[in-house]
Amino acid sequence: MRLSTIGCGYLGAVHAACMAELGHEMVGLDVDQAKVDKLSRGESPFHEPGFPELLRRNVESGRLRFTTDPAEITDAEIHFIGVGTPQMKGRYAADLSQVDAAVSTVLEHSRPRGERPVLIAGKSTVPVGTAEGIAERAAASGKDIAVVWNPEFLREGFAVKDTLHPDRIVYGLPEDRVRGTVIREILDECYAQLLEEQIPRLLTNYPTSELVKVAANSFLATKISFINAMAELCEATGGDVTKLAEAIGHDDRIGKKFLRAGIGFGGGCLPKDIRAFMARAGELGVDQTLTFLREVDAINLRRREGTVELAAGLFGGRLVGRKVAVLGAAFKPDSDDLRDSPALDIATRLWARGADVVITDPAAGDGLRRARPDLYVVDTVEQAVKNADLVMVLTEWKQFTELDPAELLPRVRGPRIIDGRNVLDPHRWHEAGWDYHGIGRGVSTW
Ligand code: UDX
Secondary structure, eight states, rough: EEEEEEOOHHHHHHHHHHHHHOOOOEEOOSOOOHHHHHHHHHHHOOOOOOHHHHHHHHHHSSEEEESOOGGGGTTOSSEEEEOOBBBBBBBSSBBHHHHHHHHHHHHHHHHOOOOSSSEEOOOOOOOOTHHHHHHHHHHTSOOOOEEEEEOOOOOOTTTHHHSSSSSSSEEEEEEEEHHHHHHHHHHHHTTHHHHHHTOEEEEEEEHHHHHHHHHHHHHHHHHHHHHHHHHHHHHTTTTHHHHHHHHHHHHHTTTTOOOOOOOOOOOOSSSHHHHHHHHHHHTTGGGGHHHHHHHHHHHHHHHHHHHHHHHHHHTTOOHHHHHEEEEEEHHSOOOOOTTHHHHHHHHHHHHHOOOOOEOOOOHHHHHHHOOOOSSEEEESSSHHHTOOOOEEEEEEOHHHOOOOHHHHGGGSSSSSSTTTTTOOOOOHHHHTEEEESSSBBBOOOO
């Protein structure tokens, strides 16, 4: 099929390349010329395992193109909307200006051929009610353009796998069954290969499909904040939250995943999605329904200050002049994404308290240097830990979880380590002579 993707950021670029991989002819449209040039050369603008190979292969085959010229999307049968919906400045609500602009572009440039409608397939995370509004605009355009909401659940670090082998596919369809069936058939044709794999495909209406995405992210955020609340209790009592999580996780009604306590969640999705969800609930007059998400957010943010306090406490409350090596800046490993990164937030707070902070990250270093010239960023762990009074693992990159405590010991000035992700073995670090501190991880002989 001939397809287009509007917006070539994380979601859009990966989606575009994956659709080309399925054999479709794809054109990715973006307003950022530099990004389009880079993608057109087969170079990834972000760090994502497996993506550069996929991108190059499909650009070289000619099935995948990128452009800033909207005239090039004219013949596409499906236009995927993959633009960002960031948090509005100073407000909780999502900024939908990019979605609105993408829809305008499609309505202006798309040229339906008559036999069946052209689709706008929304993938961006949007407040409930958005798809209906877009469908009204499409109907008013006088062109045969239909709208389906088809949320994307990809995780950074697993983006290619999550797009080509998702857990489920959701179609949000209009209530008109005849029209809805035609839309379903078109999208089924696009995803034929995925459907052959028996990936569950759920058909529903617009509001449900929009809610599915924010509900999923709210649930994940709640799970993380739940375990971080338990970490606070463990800190108050000498308990070990990692054992607690393991024990409750054996109950498969609870499950082991997303119960890793630590410095909390960040990134371009979870924090802004729960805030936009609360804002939307307020607009709908059901704000009380989601007040618990305020607490989820608060617990999450408290972890950041709590970790700074933990660090300060190791020096009698004063960080001035202490050299702190921060290992990790990205919001999670296998990513160079610094958006709302707890690691970077903590590093910034330490610096503001007078600590001499040195940061290293295997992928986010260059981006960090550009975004934050005020911070001191080095390339290697060796450089970062040299003469450090404190080492902090804040993003669980494999390089950091595999560090050898004995080898690191002679490089530092004070053998103190804060394991912000509870990924190190406390006994091993103790035995090697380190003063180890996890998050909610009282040290027990067991
Ligand atoms: C998330 C959703 O998982 C994905 O389905 C959605 O499409 C986009 O948002 P992503 O932002 O890539 O994906 O990150 P995710 O893997 O969910 O992690 C989010 C944050 O939570 C990270 O900062 C991570 O370190 C933190 N986290 C995750 C924890 O603190 N503890 C956990 O147990 C799991």
